[in-house]
């Protein structure tokens with residue numbers, strides 16, 4: 255079934271807001287608060303500039319977005335849910351409600367849990383915009399600046415997507431949550447964002463590209479798990495969000511690849527990257543270690559009763575649950591085997607599978623991230639360099655879960671706290687690294703020009719040339 259897309263409405267949507275006056279009015283009341291938040295906490299400056307952005311205008315395959323120059327405050331943030339497969343026929347594919355038709359409303363006993371899942375996801379969207387708000391000023395090119403702002407406006411749209419669900423299906427509690435989402439602030443000691451990685455400062459573009467590679471990728475896996483949900487509106491909302499999310503991940507992956515390429519060029523020429531304001535590989539590695547490990551923590555504890563409940567209630571599935579990847583859609587009578595450390599001794603443990611849902615999702619994520627790092631290493635290979643970057647194991651630098659508070663090297667061998675501290679400056683960025691990167695962040699805003707620490711992309715956006723006027727300054 256194809257939904258009607260109303261692009262003329264105050265809030266563009268394909269959810270029939272026109273015929274839903276109560277929710278429409280509620281969202282139209284929330285809209286000015288959102289715009290005020292965007293003005294205060296969205297990208298600092300650049301409000302007058304025309305940015306070459308894509309805007310979601312529907313959910314059909316292939317033709318879901320428009321590209322054109324727009325001023326960010328005029329961006330048309332809309333509410334779009336993926337169309338249902340076949341009306342009313344989708345069946346729940348996992349958990350205790352397996353085989354039942356999907357729910358069009360949230361069952362009462364699942365309300366609180368569903369709301370928590372939605373709020374946790376929703377909170378990350380404005381948080382990342384806040385974390386990135388100053389980066390425009392040091393953009394290494396207008397191509398990159400455009401990508402930054404594209405990610406920002408789409409995170410804003412993801413907030414809209416989640417806020418619609420809160421308003422539509424969770425009554426006054428949902429409305430309160432929607433307001434709180436605009437009140438919390440990334441890094442605010444009194445009213446921080448919900449998840450820790452979303453309170454970390456994104457100081458520079460190295461951090462931005464690592465964030466979009468590793469932290470947005472956590473988002474992809476969380477959204478994918480929610481896209482399986484028995485609560486149909488949640489499933490269809492997150493399905494469409496994943497379409498936009500893919501670009502964010504590419505921005506990160508290609509960004510680091512281009513930084514590595516520039517470094518490799520210099521190394522090949524016998525030039526020390528540090529001498530010319532580019533990024534040495536050891537520093538890139540420390541950033542990878544910092545952002546990948548912070549992102550591992552986002553999955554929650556490997557052994558989790560909360561995760562078990564979310565699966566049992568058919569609210570949150572496994573990665574690609576619906577594709578028939580798993581033998582047992584109930585995930586009963588099976589265990590997940592992993593290792594723990596007791597008094598420094600490694601031993602195997604069995605976690606009942608339902609309790610290990612976070613661990614399973616994290617594993618899928620780690621396999622994906624491993625492929626990305628392998629791609630980065632192919633750049634080094636192409637330049638016939640023997641150096642490589644690596645992805646730390648899931649034990650490294652963890653704050654929560656089975657390995658939280660213990661000490662491991664990036665390869666996953668347990669070490670003493672002292673040994674870790676001795677190596678800390680080799681494995682994780684220190685102030686001198688942040689300072690060095692900061693000094694390299696010199697804006698380059700001429701068409702087709704790029705900062706010295708990053709190679710140009712092989713192709714532009716939407717078939718435009720690399721030297722296209724992606725940002726028109728006014």
Ligand SMILES: [Fe+2]
Nearest residue numbers: 379409412473
């Ligand atoms: Fe997002």
Ligand SMILES: [Fe+2]
Nearest residue numbers: 470473499502
């Ligand atoms: Fe994203």
